[in-house]
Amino acid sequence: MKHIDSFLGGIYSSLVNSLMLFEKPRKEIFKSNYQPAERPRGHNLLPAKNGEEPTMQFLLEIVEILTSYIRKTFDRSTKVLDFHHPHQLLEGMEGFNLELSDQPESLEQILVDCRDTLKYGVRTGHPRFFNQLSTGLDIVGLAGEWLTSTANTNMFTYEIAPVFVLMEQLTLKKMREIIGWPNGEGDGIFSPGGAISNMYSVMIARYKFFPEVKTKGMAAAPRLILFTSEHSHYSIKKASAALGFGTENLILLNTDERGRVIPADLEAKVIAAKQKGYVPMYVNATAGTTVYGAFDPINEIADICEKYNMWLHVDGAWGGGLLMSRKHRYKLNGVQRANSVTWNPHKMMGVPLQCSAILVRERGLLQGCNSMCAGYLFQPDKQYDVTYDTGDKAIQCGRHVDIFKFWLMWKAKGTVGFEQHIDNCLDLSAYLYNKIKNREGFEMVFNEEHTNVCFWYIPPSLRSLPDGRERRERLHKVAPKIKAMMMESGTTMVGYQPQGDKVNFFRMVISNPAATRSDIDFLIEEIERLGHDL
Amino acid sequence: MKHIDSFLGGIYSSLVNSLMLFEKPRKEIFKSNYQPAERPRGHNLLPAKNGEEPTMQFLLEIVEILTSYIRKTFDRSTKVLDFHHPHQLLEGMEGFNLELSDQPESLEQILVDCRDTLKYGVRTGHPRFFNQLSTGLDIVGLAGEWLTSTANTNMFTYEIAPVFVLMEQLTLKKMREIIGWPNGEGDGIFSPGGAISNMYSVMIARYKFFPEVKTKGMAAAPRLILFTSEHSHYSIKKASAALGFGTENLILLNTDERGRVIPADLEAKVIAAKQKGYVPMYVNATAGTTVYGAFDPINEIADICEKYNMWLHVDGAWGGGLLMSRKHRYKLNGVQRANSVTWNPHKMMGVPLQCSAILVRERGLLQGCNSMCAGYLFQPDKQYDVTYDTGDKAIQCGRHVDIFKFWLMWKAKGTVGFEQHIDNCLDLSAYLYNKIKNREGFEMVFNEEHTNVCFWYIPPSLRSLPDGRERRERLHKVAPKIKAMMMESGTTMVGYQPQGDKVNFFRMVISNPAATRSDIDFLIEEIERLGHDL
Structure with missing residues (x-):
């Protein structure tokens, strides 16, 4: 149990104690029960005979991994992502090998694979993830999805x-x-x-x-x-x-x-x-x-x-x-x-x-x-x-079944809860718009506060350049460069794109219930920090 | 904690004990933290301030519900379904109300809703569920789906x-x-x-x-x-x-x-x-x-x-x-x-x-x-x-993201594990085919053992009838009647349909890893039991 987090340590050590009631050390359950000759399908999980115990243990270990991930996702000191290039992940990262093989892996390795999958992914529920129209991680909705998968219909x-x-x-x-x-x-x-x-x-x-x-x-x-x-x-x-x-x-x-x-x-x-x-x-x-x-x-x-x-x-x-x-x-x-x-x-x-x-x-x-x-x-x-x-x-x-998580969230929030969430998102957009519309180094793509806030960051080196081809060409490269640095530092994520004759600009959208004004502030300061010397 | 199951009682009572470390009675966490005036969104789950504790507690309660469901699903003494007509479920079943409302419900009620959703659903992983081409509940695949929902990308x-x-x-x-x-x-x-x-x-x-x-x-x-x-x-x-x-x-x-x-x-x-x-x-x-x-x-x-x-x-x-x-x-x-x-x-x-x-x-x-x-x-x-x-x-x-559960299952089973599963399914089909091809009261739609076994059950009252319109019309009604009784008794489920000029017959398919020969035997005996007096 190397991966226990301090917060849940209490819960899980009790859990492990109670698993001991089953009178088998877990290493044995997870590793030794695999007998290649008779059971190439591997592992004694249900529907295998006497599969209840290892099944419950396995699922609770999975839940430990997931709940630990969830807590970190909401913790601003955690990175949004730990970026690696495709070739790096394909070559394999310390014990994380994406290749499929003929023979089964141990359940221990499956748990490691789950941890690594999350480790090298992107925390779309992180308060500073603004990259897509879909962000955030609603806990009731998540519970709804877990139930949906379990019902598997x-x-x-x-x-x-x-x-x-x-x-x-x-x-x-x-x-x-x-x-x-x-x-x-x-x-x-x-x-x-x-x-x-x-x-x-x-x-x-x-x-x-x-x-x-x-x-x-x-x-x-x-x-x-x-x-x-x-x-x-x-x-x-x-x-x-x-x-x-x-x-x-x-x-x-x-x-x-x-x-x-x-x-x-x-x-x-x-x-x-x-x-x-x-x-x-x-x-x-x-x-x-x-x-x-x-x-x-x-x-x-x-x-x-x-x-x-x-x-x-x-x-x-x-x-x-x-x-x-x-x-x-x-x-x-x-x-x-x-x-x-x-x-x-x-x-x-x-x-x-x-x-x-x-x-x-x-x-x-x-x-x-x-x-x-x-x-x-x-x-x-x-x-x-x-x-x-x-x-x-x-x-x-x-x-x-896409309905259940939505239905369950509606039950939990009520219509008024969705209303408050929408109002919060638009309030934050307005906050961002008002924050940067007259800020040095920022230029709005259009002037009107709304769900989406689109803007250019103009590094100091470009501020005195007259409008024209050179400025446009250089400005076009600013957002991609800042975005690449953001991803490599893992601090936040926001989208950019050109549109029509407008060169690359940032598009900020807020749908994340975890985002606050301080996260908006952070994003702007991060853009300034990363883009200052471009 | 009315719904604790005996098997997991040990685990969950330890879990509850360790939750006590948080020094708030759970009733308070789940019920009293809802303050309509300030927090119409309801509940102190993350990303709410100090939301970690209620979040972990809520998710673990959900997992308790799901693991209890999973264990029962693999238990042959559990019914495959608890059938109700649409109007019955719409009218509301003892505290289970499908209607959405403006105001939020308590998390206690959300947990009840989750239990009831499973209670009135169909256990597609049950060893005696043969109704569709997709059956069974693979535990590693399920873990993969839980992770997929958590990653939410x-x-x-x-x-x-x-x-x-x-x-x-x-x-x-x-x-x-x-x-x-x-x-x-x-x-x-x-x-x-x-x-x-x-x-x-x-x-x-x-x-x-x-x-x-x-x-x-x-x-x-x-x-x-x-x-x-x-x-x-x-x-x-x-x-x-x-x-x-x-x-x-x-x-x-x-x-x-x-x-x-x-x-x-x-x-x-x-x-x-x-x-x-x-x-x-x-x-x-x-x-x-x-x-x-x-x-x-x-x-x-x-x-x-x-x-x-x-x-x-x-x-x-x-x-x-x-x-x-x-x-x-x-x-x-x-x-x-x-x-x-x-x-x-x-x-x-x-x-x-x-x-x-x-x-x-x-x-x-x-x-x-x-x-x-x-x-x-x-x-x-x-x-x-x-x-x-x-x-x-x-x-x-x-x-x-549909890939992860599949990738994870492939890791856990290996190619050989999938092979064994497929071979098992086809062995069971062959077993069924050979069991009924000469059994009294059964008639094959075609003669060849294969993935699908299609057959009529002929109740005693029809066995002496000559082939002709009356027999066909009466036989057409047999499978639907048996299926309705099966669903109402909740013991097993298998599909039926007509095809071309062939009147309603049963189509038996096996993809469920939990199914064994005894479940095939059960299905056949159940058809005989339910259809004998038709």
Whole structure:
């Protein structure tokens, strides 16, 4: 038990004492029970005979490793990551060998592998991890995932996931109520991420207007045109390629300086498409773009969609969480006019990965679009009400249980708890925005406080350079250099990217419930420290 | 601590004693720390100040619930399920209320909710659960999932999932070696289930032959025809609908009495399609059909694919696991000639859900087909070798870490351990087949021992009836009735379905490592007991 942490030492030494009641030294249980000749499968874990004891011991050792990791994750004196290059990890780190072999390893080695996997990973729950839209580690959500893995079932039928299927239905209804659809009517499903949820929206829209495509293919439809912001998520483009529309038939819409779609540009492009004889079919309005955090004007876009009979999808993968906040939900005004909405609780709401919903206003479309009525799975002659067998609505067959952790967090926090979390995140963004907007060495990409704060850090050596090609080229290299140093020192992580004609800038997003103002301060000071001499 | 089990009583009472070291009675920690006014988010779990202690305590209580569930799952005296109808669960069961509310619940209630969620669910790891292709609960795999949830990261970049990205690459290479592609060259990705893996195969095939569809849509291609067995998985049909081919352009192939594609039928249909001016593009050969467990003759199909320049996909979602067995892998002879292979370790190999791979022989196609080069995620100017950022190959953006549990199980079992597991499963199938093939009251759907054993139980009242409409109609109702009684008594679970003109029959599949001959005996006796008086 070399890896016991001081904090839990009390718990675990008691635990070990009680394991002694089993009257076998653990070394023996973990090492000697492996008898290659008879049991090449190795180890006496369940379902092996007398497997209870080693199983419980093994799982408790795993839990020791995990709880130790969790405590350190929330401790600011721990690094966010211990960076190594791919070739270093591939060559093997002191006893950590990624290669798979023919023969089993001992459970002792498995425990070491688990520790090392965590050691060389990235602590996405660390208070100073700001790198992605999904950050943080909610303890109740985590418990929910542990239970989900233990239940190890599949969402396709009520038969094998009765409780989870009902939880999904109730939670989707609640989400639809929050969107503002009357009585929460409509449909929906949890999917493996926002990209797939967005793909669903395009499929359903096509089915609504051209149901014959399901059987006859795209040849049965005229040339169909999709519209989305030039700042929108690349999954809309992926969907247009995958589903047979072609990326050239996805028209990108111009945005204002703040990254919001300009409705007049949409209307002009719709008219232009119609003049060519094409059929404008689908518009995606983004609620919270990936880089700027922009909210497209849904009401004005909805007016145009109604006028030209187009499907309106709102991609609220990132910004959908704002619907939980009475203070901030106005950013999505008009969302109830959407035909479908993507909303990822695993982003701003802090639910563990993955948890994404596609919500549809009209009931029956999901089913109509995707059902194939496989007799071996969706038997009509079961003893219970088979309308609860919702699997045939999905493009998946087996479907991971993504609902439970979300449902459990909702129980534990209440709607008000999610609201407070969203409000906190936006307060911190405002704090950051106000902190740096006039700070020497910082330049904002746009001026408006919001979910995302985008900025350049200008090292002293560039501050006196006039705007022009040289300054731009040098500035473009600043964020990647600072990011690389951050990762190598392991102190914090934040994303950067170029956008359009704007050279690399930092994009700061806050969804981490562990982050505080002091962490924001730390990030800014760290950027200054690392970037000062560039 | 009402729910302590006798076995773990020793451990947990010691645990509770050591928690007392924290000098706060647990009731106080769990109940009184909730102060609605200041902390509507509820509870003092991390990242709350002084949150370590309640966090550790809460997680250990969760682990107590889960380990107790695990032990009972492997105990044959425990029921497989405690069946309730949807309306019963929706109405609420003694303190278990599925509705979400605005205000938070206490952590005590959260623990109760977790217990109840498991109580009203289905024990898919129970030795007598045979209902799906995915059964069993591997302890090392489970530990891997717990760690995965704790790491809570995303597969799109090396930057935030360095270890997992490398594990995925090494494991996919190993799988390609086992398929038999030279040096394990090629490509692949883990996807959210076999249906999506199959969808990938169709997309990639289309990209290989008609890359312009990515940008111009299906209009840029001639009428493309796909072929698959009439017994194949419905996901091929779902893919043909979703991707814009149309289900009418998916031609179903006739099968022999054993459910295997008849190669001559494929060739005839290819020629017929060509004569109409269509382009035969893609053939799916199934290695292990869902109902019969049939293996299509891959070599003969590959000959036809080569002759007519078609993509050959092998859907080994179910049967792919046989590749691990030197004794049984001959069933997939010719698989190395496939252009792509679906292989779900979460089925016969017993990896927890979900874990499905799509493997592709030609490198670069996955990337070419799906990449959209989103600058905010896949920056080319990072400090490490960005060829390890594999996310742009996927149709997903965020992607759940499905690799770790599989990698960890492979470490713990070795290749030989998987082989032994597969051999055991097939031995048990053979045992069942031989047990009932001449048993009174049983009739085989086909005669050949294999992964799947399909049979009718004929109650005494039907045994003397001549074959004909009445017998068929009555027999059709037997399996559903027995299944309903099984579920209500909770003793075991097995699937049934009709197939073609065959009325409802039982489909027995064995992937559960906990199952033994005595469980097979139990199943048969239970069917006889429940069905005797029908």
